[in-house]
Amino acid sequence: xxxxxxxxxxxxxxxxxxxxxxxxxxxxxxxxxxxxxxxxxxxxxxxxxxxxxxxxxxxxxxxxxxxxxxxxxxxxxxxxxxxxxxxxxxxxxxxxxxxxxxxxxxxxxxxxxxxxxxxxxxxxxxxxxxxxxxxxxxxxxxxxxxxxxxxxxxxxxxxxxxxxxxxxxxxxxxxxxxxxxxxxxxxxxxxxxxxxxxxxxxxxxxxxxxxxxxxxxxxxxxxxxxxxxxxxxxxxxxxxxxxxxxxxxxxxxxxxxxxxxxx
Ligand SMILES: NC(=O)c1ccc[n+]([C@@H]2O[C@H](COP(=O)([O-])OP(=O)(O)OC[C@H]3O[C@@H](n4cnc5c(N)ncnc54)[C@H](O)[C@@H]3O)[C@@H](O)[C@H]2O)c1
Numbered sequence: 001x002x003x004x005x006x007x008x009x010x011x012x013x014x015x016x017x018x019x020x021x022x023x024x025x026x027x028x029x030x031x032x033x034x035x036x037x038x039x040x041x042x043x044x045x046x047x048x049x050x051x052x053x054x055x056x057x058x059x060x061x062x063x064x065x066x067x068x069x070x071x072x073x074x075x076x077x078x079x080x081x082x083x084x085x086x087x088x089x090x091x092x093x094x095x096x097x098x099x100x101x102x103x104x105x106x107x108x109x110x111x112x113x114x115x116x117x118x119x120x121x122x123x124x125x126x127x128x129x130x131x132x133x134x135x136x137x138x139x140x141x142x143x144x145x146x147x148x149x150x151x152x153x154x155x156x157x158x159x160x161x162x163x164x165x166x167x168x169x170x171x172x173x174x175x176x177x178x179x180x181x182x183x184x185x186x187x188x189x190x191x192x193x194x195x196x197x198x199x200x201x202x203x204x205x206x207x208x209x210x211x212x213x214x215x216x217x218x219x220x221x222x223x224x225x226x227x228x229x230x231x232x233x234x235x236x237x238x239x240x241x242x243x244x245x246x247x248x249x250x251x252x253x254x255x256x257x258x259x260x261x262x263x
């Protein structure tokens with residue numbers, strides 16, 4: 001998909017952080033954007049600012065943990081913009097803290113958004129792409145989808161799951177004309193360390209907190225991540241890495257894995 005002008009993209013978690021950067025970068029390429037988020041006011045604000053810059057954007061409230069919501073998002077996109085070419089399954093949340101203090105509710109919340117949100121977006125949009133033999137899926141994982149970090153056990157487990165799911169999805173869909181890219185950012189200047197704001201009331205028993213992540217203010221700007229995503233889609237890249245400074249940690253990890261096989 002080398003020319004993105006006039007295409008239609010859906011971005012989940014588009015109301016903040018990396019999602020908003022992806023929305024703006026795609027809009028800069030002439031893509032019509034559906035800014036989708038559980039926070040409808042935030043989504044509306046990003047859509048308004050894209051329209052203010054001369055682009056085309058609509059805001060749709062979606063809870064990605066609910067498959068019916070994602071199905072409604074697809075129907076609304078086609079009803080209002082006529083087609084869909086790209087889906088960025090980006091919505092994600094974080095709970096940190098000592099692993100033995102995490103609760104069943106912490107696990108269920110992160111699995112429902114980070115893992116099942118990606119599954120819902122992929123399973124709902126892929127059939128539409130397969131019908132036309134064209135389309136692109138970008139699933140947001142993290143460097144934490146390959147590397148584990150102390151006090152981020154649940155988050156890393158869900159991101160490893162996104163990588164595993166998306167690699168298999170790529171194997172199945174690539175021969176049928178549909179691209180799958182796995183976005184793996186390092187630290188980005190977003191609101192991820194206040195994810196607790198999005199925690200639904202029914203996940204009541206919090207053991208950890210998103211505040212454990214600490215300060216992201218020195219991270220990469222979301223629009224820069226958006227630029228990587230645009231280039232990744234155009235190049236049909238299986239992985240989109242944004243932070244080359246993690247290369248050494250990846251090397252160390254995979255060297256350790258390979259050495260465990262013996263000589
Ligand atoms: N910020 C980083 O350093 C970093 C690094 C690697 C990966 N990521 C990943 O990037 C993605 C975006 O996170 P961010 O850092 O921009 O955080 P953010 O908090 O700024 O944005 C996340 C967005 O997701 C939305 N959201 C939360 N729950 C939702 C739900 N159930 N349905 C729909 N939308 C929901 C929030 O309202 C918010 O707008 C996440 O998947 C995150 O894990 C972030």
